[in-house]
Amino acid sequence: MEEVDKILIHALRQVGTEVAEEVDSLKQFSSELIVEAVVRCVRVIESGLGGALPTSLPPGMSARFRVGMSLAQACQDVGYKGEIGYQTFLYSNEPEIRSLLMFLVEKLPRERAEASDQSAGKSAVLQRAIAAALRAQLAASWVPPNCRLPLHWETQSQGALHSLHVQPLSFPLCSKASDRKHLKDVKDYHRDVLPPVTAQTSGHASTAASILERHASELSAAQEWDNEWKSQGLLSRLTPQEYCSRKLTRLRKRIEEQLRSAAAPSSESAFAVSRSTSELSELLQTFRGSAPSNHVLTKGSHFTHTQKFSFTQETAAAAALSPVLAGRHSEGDVQLRQEEELASLQQQFQQLCSDVDQLTADMKHLNVTNAQVLDELKQRELGNAEDDEKMQVKKKTVDLLPDAENNLLKLQSLVEGGAKRVVNLAAQWEKHRAPLIDEYRRLKEICSNKDLESNRKLSEIKSLHEKIRVSTEEAKKKEETHKQLVTELESLPKDVSRSAYTQRILEIVSNIKKQKEEITKILSDTKELQKEINNLTGKLDRTFAVTDELVFKDAKKDESVRKSYKYLAALHENCNQLIQTIEDTGTILREIRDLEEQIETENGNKTVSNLERILDDYKAIRQENSALAAKIREG
Amino acid sequence: MTATEAQIMLSVGLIEKDVNGDTLWVWCYPSVCPELRQVLLRKCCLTQEGRDFHTFVFGHFSRTWFYITTAEVQEPTALSKVTHFSIAVTAKDFNPEKYAALSRILCRTYTKHGSPVKMMEAYITVLTKGICQSDENGSFLIKDYDVQTAYLAGSIKDVVSQFGVETIILYTALMLKRRIVVYHPRVEALLEFTRVLPALTWHRKDWSILHPYVHLTDAELDDLKTCPGYVAGFVDPDVSSRSDLFDVFVNLPDAVITVSQGAKEAMAMGKLHKDIAQLMVNSAEDAERSDSQVIKDISTKTQEVLAHLAALTETCENSKITLEALKLRHFPPATENFLFHLAAAEQLLRI
Numbered sequence: 001m002e003e004v005d006k007i008l009i010h011a012l013r014q015v016g017t018e019v020a021e022e023v024d025s026l027k028q029f030s031s032e033l034i035v036e037a038v039v040r041c042v043r044v045i046e047s048g049l050g051g052a053l054p055t056s057l058p059p060g061m062s063a064r065f066r067v068g069m070s071l072a073q074a075c076q077d078v079g080y081k082g083e084i085g086y087q088t089f090l091y092s093n094e095p096e097i098r099s100l101l102m103f104l105v106e107k108l109p110r111e112r113a114e115a116s117d118q119s120a121g122k123s124a125v126l127q128r129a130i131a132a133a134l135r136a137q138l139a140a141s142w143v144p145p146n147c148r149l150p151l152h153w154e155t156q157s158q159g160a161l162h163s164l165h166v167q168p169l170s171f172p173l174c175s176k177a178s179d180r181k182h183l184k185d186v187k188d189y190h191r192d193v194l195p196p197v198t199a200q201t202s203g204h205a206s207t208a209a210s211i212l213e214r215h216a217s218e219l220s221a222a223q224e225w226d227n228e229w230k231s232q233g234l235l236s237r238l239t240p241q242e243y244c245s246r247k248l249t250r251l252r253k254r255i256e257e258q259l260r261s262a263a264a265p266s267s268e269s270a271f272a273v274s275r276s277t278s279e280l281s282e283l284l285q286t287f288r289g290s291a292p293s294n295h296v297l298t299k300g301s302h303f304t305h306t307q308k309f310s311f312t313q314e315t316a317a318a319a320a321l322s323p324v325l326a327g328r329h330s331e332g333d334v335q336l337r338q339e340e341e342l343a344s345l346q347q348q349f350q351q352l353c354s355d356v357d358q359l360t361a362d363m364k365h366l367n368v369t370n371a372q373v374l375d376e377l378k379q380r381e382l383g384n385a386e387d388d389e390k391m392q393v394k395k396k397t398v399d400l401l402p403d404a405e406n407n408l409l410k411l412q413s414l415v416e417g418g419a420k421r422v423v424n425l426a427a428q429w430e431k432h433r434a435p436l437i438d439e440y441r442r443l444k445e446i447c448s449n450k451d452l453e454s455n456r457k458l459s460e461i462k463s464l465h466e467k468i469r470v471s472t473e474e475a476k477k478k479e480e481t482h483k484q485l486v487t488e489l490e491s492l493p494k495d496v497s498r499s500a501y502t503q504r505i506l507e508i509v510s511n512i513k514k515q516k517e518e519i520t521k522i523l524s525d526t527k528e529l530q531k532e533i534n535n536l537t538g539k540l541d542r543t544f545a546v547t548d549e550l551v552f553k554d555a556k557k558d559e560s561v562r563k564s565y566k567y568l569a570a571l572h573e574n575c576n577q578l579i580q581t582i583e584d585t586g587t588i589l590r591e592i593r594d595l596e597e598q599i600e601t602e603n604g605n606k607t608v609s610n611l612e613r614i615l616d617d618y619k620a621i622r623q624e625n626s627a628l629a630a631k632i633r634e635g
Numbered sequence: 636m637t638a639t640e641a642q643i644m645l646s647v648g649l650i651e652k653d654v655n656g657d658t659l660w661v662w663c664y665p666s667v668c669p670e671l672r673q674v675l676l677r678k679c680c681l682t683q684e685g686r687d688f689h690t691f692v693f694g695h696f697s698r699t700w701f702y703i704t705t706a707e708v709q710e711p712t713a714l715s716k717v718t719h720f721s722i723a724v725t726a727k728d729f730n731p732e733k734y735a736a737l738s739r740i741l742c743r744t745y746t747k748h749g750s751p752v753k754m755m756e757a758y759i760t761v762l763t764k765g766i767c768q769s770d771e772n773g774s775f776l777i778k779d780y781d782v783q784t785a786y787l788a789g790s791i792k793d794v795v796s797q798f799g800v801e802t803i804i805l806y807t808a809l810m811l812k813r814r815i816v817v818y819h820p821r822v823e824a825l826l827e828f829t830r831v832l833p834a835l836t837w838h839r840k841d842w843s844i845l846h847p848y849v850h851l852t853d854a855e856l857d858d859l860k861t862c863p864g865y866v867a868g869f870v871d872p873d874v875s876s877r878s879d880l881f882d883v884f885v886n887l888p889d890a891v892i893t894v895s896q897g898a899k900e901a902m903a904m905g906k907l908h909k910d911i912a913q914l915m916v917n918s919a920e921d922a923e924r925s926d927s928q929v930i931k932d933i934s935t936k937t938q939e940v941l942a943h944l945a946a947l948t949e950t951c952e953n954s955k956i957t958l959e960a961l962k963l964r965h966f967p968p969a970t971e972n973f974l975f976h977l978a979a980a981e982q983l984l985r986i
Contacts, residue, residue, distance in 0.1 A: 365958060369986045372979040375812065375863050419759045426664065427752045434750070437661055441716050444655045 003504055004098070011105040015040045026098050032057050034097060035071065035089050041104040042074050061620045064090060075100065078107060090617070091610040162205035166213045169200050230465055234458055544572055643727045645699060647741065647758050648672070649751055650721040652681045662751045664758070667725070670854060671696060677850055679703050679721045688719075689822055691738070693731050694848035697858050701725045704738035706746065713749025720745065722754075729842040731830070732788065733780030737761060740769045786842065787927050789831025795919035795929070801892050802835075803912035807902055807973070808883045809836045810937070812844075812864030812980045816881035818874055819888055822848060825868040828887060832866045837934035838941065856880070864980075901976055905969030911936055941981065944974060948983050955985035 005025040013019055017037045023029065029037075039053045053071060057064050068086030075084050080103050088096050143149070172190035201207045233243050400407040547568060555562040648663035658681045660672055667675070674696050676682050680689045693702040705721040708714050722738050722745070737758075745754045761767045765777040795802050808815050809832065817832075819825040829847040833839075846867040849855050851874060859867055859880070867880070875884060882898035885891075894902055911933075918924060918932040947964070948956045956978050961971050978984045 368976060368979045369984055371812075371863060372982055372984050373986060375980075376982050378863070415763050419763055422664075422759060423752065423756050426755045430750055430752050433662065437659075438716070440659075441653050441655060441657075444653075444657060448655060 003501075004102070007501075008098075008101050008105055011108065012037045012040070012101070015044055015108065026094055026101070029092070029097065031090055031092060034092055035067070037101065038071060038075065038089070038104065041101075041108060042071075042078060044109070045078055045104070045107050061617050061624060065621075075104070078104070080104075091613060093605045093607075093610070095604075162209075164209045164213075165203070165206040167201045167206055167210045169197055169210050169214055170194065171197070171214075230462065234461060237454070642762075644758075644762055645725040645727065647755070648675060648723040648725075649745070649754075650676065650679050650681060650703075650723065651717050652719040653716050654718060658682045664751075664755055671699065671701075671725070674855060675701055675703065675723045675725075677852070678848060679723065680705055681719055681721055687822075691731075691735050692822055692848055693734070693826065695729075695843070695846045696855065698843065699725050699727065700729055700734075702731060702734035702738060704735065704742055706742045708746065712746055714746065728782060729845070730780055730782055730785040731826075732785060733777065736775055736780070737767075740767060740775055743769075786834060786840065787930065789827065789834065789926070791831050791834055791926050791929050791933075792919045794828065794831060795915050797890055798892065800912045800916060802915055803904065803908050804883060804892050804894060804902070805832060805885070806835050806911065806915070806933075807904060807908060808898075809833065809864075809866070810980060811901065811973075811976045813882040813898060813902070814864055814880065815866045815883045815885065816874055816877075817866065817868045817885040817887055818870075818872065819868070820870055820872070822870055824887065825870060829866050829868040834930050835933060836937065837930055838937055851877070901972070903969045903972050905967050905973065907940070907970050907973065911940075940977070944978060944981070944983065947974075948978075951985070953985060956983055957985045 002025060008026070009019050009024065015037075017033070017040050019033065019037075023033075035057050036055045039055045042053065053074060054067065057067060065086055068089045071089055072084045072086055080100060082096070082099055082103075084096075084100065088100065172187075172194065197211060198204075198207050201210050229240065229243075233240065236243055236246075238246065400411070548565075551561060551565040551568060555565045646663060646665055646667050648667050649661050650658060651661045652658045658676070658679070660676060663672075678692060678694055678701070680687060680692070688707070689705060691702070691704050693700065695701075701723055702725075703721050703723045705719060707719050708717050714720075720742075722741050724734050724738055724741075726734060741754045741757060744757055745751060748754075757767045761775065761777065767775045769775050794805075798805070805815065807813075815832070817825060817829050819828065826847045829845060833842050833845055844862060844865045846859060846862075846865055849859060849867050849869055851869065851871050859865060874880065875886070878895050878897075882895050882902070884893045884895065886893070914936055915929075915933060918929045924932075944956070947960065951957065951960050958975055961975055961978075964971075966974065975984075
């Protein structure tokens with residue numbers, strides 16, 4: 001309870017109620033204090049309602065009564081659901097006041113005290129100012145040009161727009177400084193001479209654009225390299241440097257091939273293509289620098305050569321024709337000449353045609369005879385080779401012929417011996433060969449197994465990369481939320497220590513848990529006892545019934561048995577009474593406990609003092625009434 | 636297989652495919668030059684991505700005939716880690732049946748013993764004595780396999796029935812020593828078809844023009860080009876675009892014969908050809924005549940034509956004919972053209 005009171009008092013103090021320092025529980029709240037607190041709370045919650053209410057009780061009883069009523073009404077308007085009336089304020093009792101104040105304090109809007117006294121370094125202040133300005137600018141929505149207000153001129157007018165003009169920048173490579181040994185001169189240059197990035201661009205507007213572009217290109221290059229390395233680089237099982245160098249050589253080769261094929265002569269190319277190839281070859285010439293112009297001619301295509309050739313022929317023909325034409329004047333002569341020329345040319349043409357025909361026929365004939373000759377040659381060569389071989393064999397046979405029988409036998413034995421030897425050698429070779437082949441196969445198997453292993457590991461690596469990527473993203477997100485929450489935490493009011501509250505709450509929770517455990521234990525104990533009692537009662541009844549019968553049976557005959565039977569009955573009766581008394585005692589004790597509790601609560605209500613006050617007030621009101629009546633009668 | 640012929644069988648080689656999926660040339664006797672080794676590895680179906688399994692293929696490279704028998708290793712066996720193997724026998728003569736039988740024996744020996752030594756013993760026995768024990772009761776005798784039988788083993792009737800009158804194009808191309816290319820995706824069909832084509836020019840009995848199984852590689856094509864006229868079989872459909880390789884292209888599955896532009900003029904056909912074509916078709920359709928009889932009929936007709944040509948040459952000096960002499964006879968142009976080229980092919984033309 002004290003904690004709750006402390007929280008309430010603190011909240012009330014914040015609202016503006018002047019609570020004295022010694023007051024630390026609601027029991028010590030006077031009516032005036034209560035009224036002031038409630039009025040201030042209501043004012044904060046809803047300023048319209050609380051404006052009409054005074055913060056202190058007026059002296060007059062009826063006025064006080066009125067104030068109490070209006071305050072109760074205001075509280076109900078705010079939303080308090082409990083029973084409330086003027087008596088809550090004038091003749092208060094603790095529980096009601098506590099619930100009302102708790103309700104009001106919860107209703108108070110959450111105030112955020114501006115974090116004014118933080119670590120006020122200059123950079124922090126500057127950053128906060130920048131953040132505030134950016135927030136304001138971002139909050140301003142975009143407006144079409146015709147509707148722009150002066151508020152927008154700074155950020156949205158035409159003058160504020162700049163085209164994206166990018167310039168190359170040079171940075172000292174600070175990220176890889178540990179990997180590469182910079183030359184001392186380069187370091188000095190970077191430190192002393194290289195202008196800062198903002199001064200490297202020609203115009204102020206292109207700084208941002210250049211930095212953005214440079215950053216974006218570096219980022220995309222890094223990402224591409226990452227992707228390529230993860231997909232192809234790992235598969236190639238080379239180190240990164242080897243992979244890079246191999247890729248470089250491959251690309252160079254391709255470029256060379258492309259240039260060569262584009263510049264190479266192609267005899268069937270169309271005129272346009274040949275023109276472009278000559279241009280390309282000129283371009284290549286400029287690369288090579290000093291090259292004589294006739295070099296260009298030799299590289300030209302077959303087509304351009306023939307063109308040139310035919311062109312020169314045409315010029316020669318034209319040159320030949322023109323002097324012929326130039327010398328004549330008269331028209332008739334001219335026509336005659338032309339006809340003669342035509343006839344001679346036709347004759348020439350026919351001659352040429354027949355020549356061509358003759359040549360083709362000759363060529364055909366020569367082809368055929370050529371084929372025949374080649375065929376004959378080939379056959380003769382083959383025949384010669386075969387005959388050579390046959391001759392060799394026959395010669396040897398002839399040599400051996402004189403002593404035919406013996407030689408035959410010798411040959412046969414030679415052949416057999418040779419065959420055996422060869423087989424022997426083959427067996428020996430097999431001894432060597434088989435283990436080698438087995439070894440080869442075994443190693444191949446190991447190699448393929450290793451391949452499988454490495455493939456598996458590669459896939460594992462890929463999955464690990466994936467996991468790394470996912471976890472870095474998560475970590476980034478979590479860091480961002482952490483930053484956000486930290487800033488939020490810092491902006492919260494620090495004077496009320498949350499940790500103490502949370503500590504108390506956790507203690508209370510554990511206490512309650514313990515109590516719950518104890519209660520359950522007690523309940524189970526009670527149940528056990530009850531069960532035992534039931535058991536025993538049952539046993540008692542049964543035993544008594546049996547004993548009763550037994551003794552009664554014998555009681556008819558024997559006098560002593562009859563006496564003992566009477567004693568038994570009496571005993572049973574008395575014990576029953578005893579048990580009954582005990583039970584009654586217990587019930588009565590419980591009732592006493594309940595009544596005591598009720599007395600306590602009633603005492604807390606301060607009912608007696610309130611009643612006295614009410615009586616006094618009643619008397620005061622009656623006096624006032626009579627005073628007012630007297631005043632009315634007088635005037 | 637007369638005794639005066641020099642060594643005909645050249646070598647025997649062993650190709651194995653193991654459990655690692657490698658196909659290796661593991662053993663040979665006496666030796667095989669690297670180029671031929673490459674060719675043999677290519678022809679062996681074990682290197683061809685394991686799609687089809689060809690038990691027996693044969694071919695011709697650089698005047699050497701090779702015969703490859705492939706077998707799958709069945710349990711129980713002395714060979715460990717080997718899934719399939721091929722035995723490649725190279726020889727100078729064309730006789731698929733003989734070498735197929737020999738290879739089968741060698742395969743069985745190898746499977747049983749697991750070592751090439753035993754196989755080599757059998758091979759040497761055949762080489763020196765011409766006979767070898769096979770593990771089925773009986774033995775393998777070289778002299779059982781006659782080259783004539785090999786020549787006549789194919790079915791000319793099938794060829795004629797498939798192409799009908801167009802067979803005359805093949806006949807003309809063969810007579811004029813032209814280049815014929817046959818395409819079929821299945822190697823066995825290819826071998827069966829091409830092996831019978833040289834029988835159309837029975838008077839020459841020249842099977843060295845036959846290259847039944849060729850791949851489109853530089854080495855093999857260079858070797859092919861050293862022959863002025865050939866019959867070449869390809870399983871690669873791209874060969875139809877290689878017009879530099881053929882004068883006549885036969886698409887076997889579609890049964891289409893095409894003559895390339897450059898050769899059309901030389902292969903012009905006339906009445907003479909029509910007669911021969913008719914004769915071929917009639918002879919083949921006759922159910923009572925066997926393959927060898929059909930070949931004999933065609934050969935008889937060919938001899939007639941050659942005799943006619945020979946008669947023409949008698950009147951010329953050197954018994955060599957010239958184009959002018961032919962022109963004097965006033966043959967129809969197609970026949971004149973044919974006789975002219977035939978004379979060149981038969982080496983009767985004056986140079």
